[in-house]
Amino acid sequence: MTQTNNNMTVNPDLAMERAKCNFNVLEVTHIFDGGERNTLQRKKIEDVALNSGASKDALGEEHMSPKEKYENAVRKSCIYATMMKNELAELSGLESFGVSSPVIRRTADAFFKEVSPFLLHLGMFVPTIMGQCTPEQQSYWLPRALDMQIIGTYAQTELGHGTFIRGLETTATYDPETEEFVLHSPTLSSYKWWAGGLGKTVNYCIVVAQLYTKGECHGTHPFIVQIRDEDTHVPLPGIKVGEIGPKMGFNTADNGFLGFDHYRIPREHMLMKNAQVLKDGTYVKVARHGKLTYGTMVFVRVVLVNEVAFNLAKASTIAVRYSAIRRQSKPKPDEVEPQILDYVTQQHKLFIAIATAHALQLCSTWLWESFSAVLAQMKGGNTDTLPEFHALSSCLKAISTSDSAHLIEQCRHACGGHGYMISSGIPNLYNFVSATRTYEGDYTVLLLQTARFLVKAYEQAEAKKPLTPTVSYLAHAFSGSRATWDNSPDGIIRSFQALAAGKTAVCVTNMRKRMRAGLSQVDAWEMSTIQLVAAAEAHCRAVIADTYRKEIVRLTANSSPNVKVVMDQLTTLYLYYWALERTGDLLMFTSVSQKDLVDLQIAYEELLLKIRPNAVGLVDAFDLRDELLHSTLGSYDGRVYERLMEEALKSPMNKEPVSDAYSKYLRPMMKGKL
Ligand SMILES: CCCCCCCCCCCCCCCCCCCCCCCCCCCC(=O)SCCNC(=O)CCNC(=O)[C@H](O)C(C)(C)COP(=O)(O)OP(=O)(O)OC[C@H]1O[C@@H](n2cnc3c(N)ncnc32)[C@H](O)[C@@H]1OP(=O)(O)O
Ligand SMILES: Cc1cc2nc3c(=O)[nH]c(=O)nc-3n(C[C@H](O)[C@H](O)[C@H](O)COP(=O)(O)OP(=O)(O)OC[C@H]3O[C@@H](n4cnc5c(N)ncnc54)[C@H](O)[C@@H]3O)c2cc1C
Numbered sequence: 001m002t003q004t005n006n007n008m009t010v011n012p013d014l015a016m017e018r019a020k021c022n023f024n025v026l027e028v029t030h031i032f033d034g035g036e037r038n039t040l041q042r043k044k045i046e047d048v049a050l051n052s053g054a055s056k057d058a059l060g061e062e063h064m065s066p067k068e069k070y071e072n073a074v075r076k077s078c079i080y081a082t083m084m085k086n087e088l089a090e091l092s093g094l095e096s097f098g099v100s101s102p103v104i105r106r107t108a109d110a111f112f113k114e115v116s117p118f119l120l121h122l123g124m125f126v127p128t129i130m131g132q133c134t135p136e137q138q139s140y141w142l143p144r145a146l147d148m149q150i151i152g153t154y155a156q157t158e159l160g161h162g163t164f165i166r167g168l169e170t171t172a173t174y175d176p177e178t179e180e181f182v183l184h185s186p187t188l189s190s191y192k193w194w195a196g197g198l199g200k201t202v203n204y205c206i207v208v209a210q211l212y213t214k215g216e217c218h219g220t221h222p223f224i225v226q227i228r229d230e231d232t233h234v235p236l237p238g239i240k241v242g243e244i245g246p247k248m249g250f251n252t253a254d255n256g257f258l259g260f261d262h263y264r265i266p267r268e269h270m271l272m273k274n275a276q277v278l279k280d281g282t283y284v285k286v287a288r289h290g291k292l293t294y295g296t297m298v299f300v301r302v303v304l305v306n307e308v309a310f311n312l313a314k315a316s317t318i319a320v321r322y323s324a325i326r327r328q329s330k331p332k333p334d335e336v337e338p339q340i341l342d343y344v345t346q347q348h349k350l351f352i353a354i355a356t357a358h359a360l361q362l363c364s365t366w367l368w369e370s371f372s373a374v375l376a377q378m379k380g381g382n383t384d385t386l387p388e389f390h391a392l393s394s395c396l397k398a399i400s401t402s403d404s405a406h407l408i409e410q411c412r413h414a415c416g417g418h419g420y421m422i423s424s425g426i427p428n429l430y431n432f433v434s435a436t437r438t439y440e441g442d443y444t445v446l447l448l449q450t451a452r453f454l455v456k457a458y459e460q461a462e463a464k465k466p467l468t469p470t471v472s473y474l475a476h477a478f479s480g481s482r483a484t485w486d487n488s489p490d491g492i493i494r495s496f497q498a499l500a501a502g503k504t505a506v507c508v509t510n511m512r513k514r515m516r517a518g519l520s521q522v523d524a525w526e527m528s529t530i531q532l533v534a535a536a537e538a539h540c541r542a543v544i545a546d547t548y549r550k551e552i553v554r555l556t557a558n559s560s561p562n563v564k565v566v567m568d569q570l571t572t573l574y575l576y577y578w579a580l581e582r583t584g585d586l587l588m589f590t591s592v593s594q595k596d597l598v599d600l601q602i603a604y605e606e607l608l609l610k611i612r613p614n615a616v617g618l619v620d621a622f623d624l625r626d627e628l629l630h631s632t633l634g635s636y637d638g639r640v641y642e643r644l645m646e647e648a649l650k651s652p653m654n655k656e657p658v659s660d661a662y663s664k665y666l667r668p669m670m671k672g673k674l
Pocket of ligand 2: 156
């Protein structure tokens with residue numbers, strides 16, 4: 001039986017859930033959006049972009065051939081780009097359209113079940129022009145890129161190297177006679193590989209290559225390179241470019257390969273904010289910090305924390321709504337089958353996903369603000385805060401992408417068989433988010449970058465030198481006693497810090513032991529990397545827990561009492577969950593007892609029950625329109641079975657009553673005539 005709600009037929013179980021929600025959903029939406037103003041602005045943008053129906057496909061992407069899918073994605077990207085230029089830019093209050101507006105980025109998800117072939121243009125090509133060009137270069141390239149007169153991508157990774165940027169093989173050799181750089185791919189492994197949009201869409205790209213001038217190599221530098229004719233789009237002579245083939249996801253992003261055969265570009269096409277090559281070939285270093293050419297990657301790592309929080313919010317919305325309408329099993333023979341959301345194990349799978357979406361969303365805003373502060377300092381020539389920020393953005397990128405991918409997969413498990421349907425929306429979310437763990441710096445590699453910083457900070461703490469804010473807790477690592485356990489939120493956060501400090505101390509001790517036993521510093525480091533990754537992970541969890549808690553306390557200071565309660569429950573759930581996931585570590589590095597842990601488990605289970613009545617309200621508060629969810633299981637009205645059947649009937653396989661395969665293969669085989 002269904003019920004009507006605001007002219008919409010709503011599944012009665014969902015209607016009942018909404019009726020029993022005891023907090024003001026809109027207030028929580030404002031918290032998630034970062035304030036009421038942002039919510040209003042977001043809704044305006046969504047209305048303009050989505051109400052016309054331009055985001056909809058007549059036939060689902062999943063039924064199209066790869067070529068049709070790509071062409072459809074280009075078609076819709078062009079529609080969306082035009083909207084961005086004409087209407088959305090003004091609404092988003094930006095001077096230059098689109099760039100750095102997460103709302104515009106998010107709204108684009110209604111147009112693409114996978115991704116837009118323009119993603120790299122706005123995500124990396126434009127930011128690189130903004131971050132790596134001199135003002136003169138910027139004034140030439142930026143207006144053309146923002147107006148989409150040219151479309152670009154970021155081609156750094158090669159067949160042979162992605163992680164180790166210093167090992168890239170593409171060369172850019174300066175020729176002072178003609179004042180040009182000669183780009184060349186000396187080996188198969190030096191072919192650029194992976195850049196999004198490179199296969200068919202873009203006509204320009206940022207190419208990262210080893211710079212040679214006057215016979216000397218100066219390491220990797222970025223260049224802006226035209227690869228296709230601006231009118232015909234035909235690849236230019238000296239360029240070999242194509243698409244790399246089917247992938248787990250990103251199949252509408254035409255990721256490509258690119259090789260150069262002594263291909264010449266003007267000297268001015270080297271991006272010269274951080275280093276320059278003069279007309280006579282003299283190399284001049286401008287930047288104060290050697291790694292500023294890695295700036296676009298740092299920017300994207302920051303953006304990705306927000307990106308995965310959003311995608312996790314989508315997956316938890318789908319799985320929680322579905323769990324409210326799905327009834328299964330009969331634990332009490334005289335009662336109706338319960339909603340699967342009533343099973344505590346289901347709550348254990350799902351509520352941590354909601355809490356993590358909140359934790360990562362708030363951390364992403366905080367990280368973005370810290371990034372803006374670092375950029376402002378660097379404008380004044382001060383790069384002192386960059387190492388700490390690199391360590392922070394590296395670990396937050398690694399942990400947020402990894403946790404989100406894991407929890408999205410958990411949401412799929414929570415939806416049983418139907419979660420495996422493409423139409424549930426979850427497989428596409430998983431395929432997209434699992435790639436974020438790899439690209440823009442692999443998980444392990446980035447945690448090891450954070451570990452370098454932690455080890456140095458530990459040595460500073462040991463020498464009683466001042467520490468930067470995110471590692472100030474290391475100062476307590478030398479007290480000689482284990483941290484005192486207490487199960488208050490602040491107590492748990494202190495314990496997480498004690499774990500991070502304890503694990504870092506173990507790494508340092510082991511490395512010193514290994515070096516005393518004769519290993520080189522590099523080998524001693526290598527032998528300790530499993531523990532170094534664990535130390536960096538623990539550090540990151542302490543940072544997320546601390547930031548989430550502080551931000552929620554701040555943001556709910558003026559909230560209504562029930563909102564305060566439910567936000568506090570969610571934060572506490574997050575802390576209990578991770579404490580229970582790390583009981584072994586807590587026993588090693590804090591005074592926690594077996595009884596404390598048994599009590600904590602019970603407190604956690606009771607918290608799940610307290611959150612249960614508000615679960616649907618909590619995911620409604622993410623305020624994700626059906627167009628963004630692309631889900632038969634998660635739409636607002638909960639008409640799950642009807643939608644599953646409607647989608648099944650759209651399958652081209654159901655067009656004819658008998659498949660051609662019957663007469664071609666089945667019949668001959670069954671009649672013994674094959
Ligand atoms: C209009 C169209 C509409 C259509 C719709 C379109 C829809 C889009 C709408 C858009 C709306 C607008 C929104 C804009 C935003 C959009 C964003 C969207 C999301 C973004 C998605 C983008 C998709 C991206 C796809 C993937 C792209 C890529 O993957 S690019 C390639 C990335 N590659 C890597 O990350 C490589 C990883 N490797 C490294 O970083 C390094 O090699 C290394 C760090 C591992 C090691 O480096 P190195 O060997 O040089 O250093 P090392 O010797 O280890 O260390 C020396 C010291 O240097 C320090 N260090 C290292 N790196 C840094 C750094 N970055 N900063 C500071 N310091 C650094 C290091 O710590 C060492 O320090 P010490 O210990 O002190 O010595
Ligand atoms: C969907 C997608 C889109 C992409 N888009 C782009 C793009 O637009 N532009 C672009 O330039 N690139 C792009 N990439 C490439 C991406 O940035 C790289 O794949 C990524 O940086 C990882 O590098 P790799 O592939 O060389 O992995 P590898 O470094 O070969 O990693 C393989 C394994 O080795 C381990 N490993 C490597 N080095 C170390 C180490 N020092 N210590 C311990 N373990 C190590 C890793 O942890 C991993 O488990 C994209 C990739 C994907 C999947």
